[in-house]
Amino acid sequence: MAKDVLVEIGLEELPARFVNDAENQLLHKTENWLADSRIAYTSIQSFSTPRRLAVQINEVAEEQTSLEEEVKGPALKIAQDEAGNWTKAATGFTKGQGKTVDDIYTKDVKGTTYIFVKKQIVGQPTKALLPQFSDILTAIQFPKNMRWADHTLRYARPVRWIMALFGEDVIPFEITGVKTSNQTYGHRFLGDVVTLASPTGYEEALENQYVIVNPEKRRQMIIDGMKKAEAAKGFSIPADDALLWEVCNLVEYPTVFVGSFDASYLTLPADVLTTSMKEHQRYFPVKSNDGELLSYFVAVRNGDDYALNTVSRGNEKVLRARLSDAQFFFEEDQKQSIDYYLEKLDRIVFQEKLGTIGDKVKRVTATADELSQWLNLDDETRASTVRAAEICKFDLPTNMVNEFTNLQGIIGETYALNAGEKSTVARAVAEHYLPGQAGGKLPETIEGAIVSVADKLDTIVGCISAGLIPSGSQDPYGLRRQATGVLKILQVFNWNLTVESLLALTERQFGEMDLAQSESQQARTAIDQFFRHRITYLLKEWSIDPDVIHAVLADDMGVMTYMMAKAENLSRERNNPDFRPVQEALVRVLNLAAKTDRKAVSRDVFKTASEQQLYETYLTVRGSYYHANHEQDADEALQQLGKLSQPIHNFFDHNMVMTDDETTRHNRLALINNIAGLIYDYADLSAIEWKQHF
Template identity: 75%
Template structure:
C-alpha cells in the first residue's frame, strides 16, 4: 500500500531572492533520492513561502523495489579443476554472495568463460530509509549562509521546525538540533501552530491558517488583485515579472492595495519615481491608459484586509519620505554643471592600480575615437559618440546616483538633456552600461554601443594588465559579463572589425603599465575572450570541436566567425560533404610535415599535379573575394572545389618520393593549400566520423 510523504523545513524569513532556487533544489534532490533509492511514487510537488520549503511525494511505495543482478566470479578454468569439480575459489565466491555452487552458471566474455550467480537484493522498507532526508535538507545551497546559537550547520536562516510525515507516521530525524514532528505553523500574525493528520492535508490546512504554500497560486492572487484594482480605478499597471516574483516570495498571504503620493512629485524624472517605488519599496507603479505615470502605487500586504487603511497610510508615509529626499537631491544636482561633476571624477578612484574615474573616462574617450574612425562613421555620429564618451561617467558624483545607485547612466541621460547635450549623446550615456546582465538588452544606438564597448574593453584590459584575472566564481569587476557584452554588441551590430584590433585599441592605453609583461597580459586577454566566445557559441548549440576549429587562428570578426561556426556545424552532419572533408583534412595532415612554400611548376611530373595547382590558383582568388565579403557558405564551397583534384592527386602521386626535389615541391603545394584551409578553420579538429 502506497503512502504520501511530506517534508517541510520551517525557517526564519528567507530573502526573497533565495526562495525559488532553494525550492528547486529541494524538489530536484528529493526526486533524485527517491529514484536512486528505488522507491516508486506517483508524483512530487514542491511548495515555498518566505518561511518554509516543502515537498509532497504522492503515493510512495512502502518498500524499495527488489533487484536481481548477475554477479561475476572467477574464470571457469580457475573455478573448476581438471575433473570438473568446483574449486575453493568457486566455493568461496558463492558463499560470499549467499549462494551455493548449485546456483552457478557460466557466461562467455570476450572468449573466456566466467562463473556467475544471480543475486537478489531485497528492497528495504521505505520507513527505514526516509530518515536520510536530513541529508537532503542540509545539502541545499544558498548564496549566503549563517550560523546560529551553538549549531555548526551553515544555512541561509535558522531552522525553527521540521515537519516530516510518511502517511500518518512521523519520520524521525534531526537537523541542527530540531527534531521532526507532525506540527507546522501558520501565518506569523494570522495563524497558529497546527498538527497535520496526514500529508494530503498540508496545503488546505495551511490555507486555513492564512498561508498559501503554492507560489504560483500566490502570484495568481496578486495578478487578480492588481487586475481588479486597475479596473476599479481605470488605470494601467505595467507588467513586471521580476518584481511580481519577488513580491510573491515576500508574502505568505497576499492582499493587494492602492496608495497615492503628492502629484507634485511627478515633476521628478519618471525613472526616479519608478525606482523609488520598485527597488526600495517593492511597489508597482501606476500609469494612465496613455502610459503616463500617475500619483499612485500598488502594493502587496502580507496579510488580509484587516486595518488595511492603516497599512496604506504607513506605506504612503514611507514613500513620501523617499520622494522628498529624491526631490531635494534632484534640485541640488541641477545647480551644478556637467564640468563640475567631471572635475569631481578626478578624486574618485576606479581601481587602485588603474587610477581614477577621470583617468578611465580619458581612456574610454580615446578608444571611442579610434573605434568610430575604424567603423567609418559619419561626422555627426562620431561627434556625438566622442562627446558621450567624455561625459559617460559624470553622473556618478551626483546626489541622485549616490542615493539611487542603480540609476547611474539613466540620471546621466536626464541631466545631460537638461544641460543641453544632444539627444544622441545623452542617450549613449544611459546605454553605455548595457547589457547590465550577460543576457540583458544591448545598446539601441550606435553611439551607445561604441561607448559601451570602449568602457568594457578598458575595464577588461586594464584589470587583466593589473593581474586582476577572474578565478573560479570570483569576478569582482564583472569581467566575464562585460566580455560577453562586447561580443554580443559586435555580433548584433555586424561590425567588420576583429577582436584583436579592438583589444589593441585598449592595450595602447596601458602601454608600459602592465603589472605583468605586456606580451603575457596580451595573451591572457586574448585567451580570456576565447573562453567567452566558446561559452557564447555553446549557448547557440555549436559543438566544441567546431568551436576549436574556427578559433584555430585569431578570433577575428565576430559575426563572420559565428557564421563559419554555424556553417561547419551544419556540414559536419551532411554526408555529401564527407568527400570534401576527407580531401581537405588529408592535405592538412601531410602539410604538417613541412614548412616548404616555394612551388615550381617545371618540377611537376603528372597531369594531376598540374591540375591541382591550377585549381588552387583559381580557388585562391575566388576564396579571397568571398572571404573579404564574409560569405561563410560560399567561401567553404570554394575550398570544396579542391576536393576532386586533391583525390586525383593522391591517387596518381606519391608525395614522399625518393626524389627530394619532387617531394619538396609536392609538399609545398599541399602546404599552400593547407594555409588557405587553415585561414577558414582547422577542419582536422572536427570529429566528422562520429556523425556518419
C-alpha cells in the same frame, strides 16, 4: 499499503531571490533520491514561502523495489579446472555473492566466456530509509550562507522547525539540534502552531493559519488583487514578472492594496519614481490607459485586510519621504554643470592600479574616437560619439546616482539633455551601460554601442592586466558579463573588426601601466583566453558542438559575425553525406602538412599531371577563397575549399608524397602546406568529429 510523505523545513525569512531556486532544488533532489533508492510513488509536489520549504510525496511504497542483479565473475577458463570442476576462484566468487556454484551460468563477452550469477537485492522498508531526508535538506545550495550558534552547517538562514511525516509516523532525524515533529507554524503574526495527524490536508491547514504554501496560488492571488484594483480605479499596472515573483516570495498571505502620492512629484523623471517604488519599496507603479505615470501605487501586504487603510497610509508616508529626498537631490544636481561633475571624477578611484574614473574616461574617449574612424563614421556621428565618451560617467558623483545607484546612465541622459547636449549624445550616455545583465537589452544607437564597447573593453583589459581575473563564481567587476556584452554588440552591429584588433587598441591605452615585459605577455595571454572562453559560452548557447567551436577558434578569434557563420556552416555540413569526400580530402592535407614548414613550390619540379592540376586549382581557388573571405561569406568560402577535394584525391592516388627523391618530396610537401594554410584560415577541420555523424 502506500502512505504519503510530508517534509517541511522552517527557517528565518529567506531572501526572496533564494526561494524559487531552493524549492526547485528540493523537488529535484527528492525525485533523484526516490529514484536512486528505488522507492515507488504516484506524485510529488513542492511548496515554499519565505519561512519554509516543503515537499509532499503521495502514495509512497512501504518498501523499496527489490532488484535482481546479474553479477559477472571470472572467466570460465579460470573458474573451471581441466576436469571441469569448479576452482576456488568460482567458489569464492559465488560465496561472496551469497550464492553457490549451483547458481552459476555462463555468457560470452567479446569472445571470452565468463561465469555469472543472479542475486536478489531485497528492498528495505521505506521507513528505515526516510531519515536520509536530512541529507536532502542540508544539500540545498544558496547564493549566500551563514552559520549560527556553534553549529557547523552553513545554510541560508537558521533552522527553526522540521516537520517530517510518513503517514501518521514522525520520520526521526535532526538538523542543527532541531528534531523532527508533526508540528508546523502558521503566519508569524496571524497564525498559530499547526499539528498534523498525517500529510493529508497540509495546504488547507496552513491556509487556515494565513499561510499559502503554494507559490503559484500566492502569485495568482496577487494578480487577481491587482486586476480588481485596476477595475476599481480605472488605471493599468504594467507587467513586471520579476517584481511579481519577488513580492510573492516576500509574503505568506498576500493582500493587495492601493496607495497614492502627491501629484507634484510627477515632475521628477519617471525612472526616479519607478525606481523609488519598485527597487526601494517593492511597489507596483501605475499608469493611465494612455501610458502616463499616475500618482498611485499598488502594494502587497503580508496578512489579511484588517485595517488596510491604515497600512496604506503608512506606506504612503514612507514613499513620500523617499520622493521628497529624490526631489531635493534632483533640484540640487541641476545647480551644477557637467564640467563640475567631470572634475570630480578625477578624485574617484576606479581601481588602485588603473587610476581614477577620470583616467578611465580619457582612455575610453581615445578608444571610442579610434573606433569611430575604423568604422568610417561621418564627422557629425564621430563628434557625437567622442562627446558621449567624454561625459559618459559624469553622473556618477551626482546626488541622485549616489542615492539611486542603478539609475547611472539613465540620470546621465536626463541631466545631459537638461544641460543642452544633443539627444544622440545623451542617449549614448544611457546606452553605454547596456547590456546591464545577461540577456539584457543592447544599445540601439551606433554612438551608444561604440562607447559601450570602449568602456567594457577598458574594464576587462585593465582588470585582467592588474591581476583581477575572475575565478569560479567570483567576478566582482562583472568581467564575464561585460565581455559577453561586447561580443553580442559586435555580432548585432556586424562590425568588420577582429576581436584581436579591439583588444590591441584597448591595450595601447594602458601603455603606461607599471608592468614588466613578462607580466605584460601573461596579461595578453590571459585576456585572449578570457575572450575565447566567452565566445565558447556564446557558441554553446547557439547549440554549436564543442568540436566545431574548437575548429573555428583554432587560430584567431577574428570577426565575430564571420566566425559564428563559419561555426553554423560547419555544424550544418558535418551532417551532410555529400560533404564527406570534401572533409576527407581537406583533413588528409592538414594531417600531412604537420610534417613540414616549407612554402616554396616550383612548377619545374612537378612530375605528374595530377600534382600540376592540384597546384593550378589551388591558385584559382586561393583567389576566389580570399574574395569570399573578404566578403565574409562563410558558405562561399567553404565551397571554394571544396573545389580542391577531387584534385587532392587524384594527387594522393597518383603520387607518393614522401618519395626518396628529396627535391620532389620537398616540393610536394610545400604544395600540401600551402593548401593547408588556406584550410586553416577557415577552420581546423581536423578537430571536427566528422565520422560519428555519418
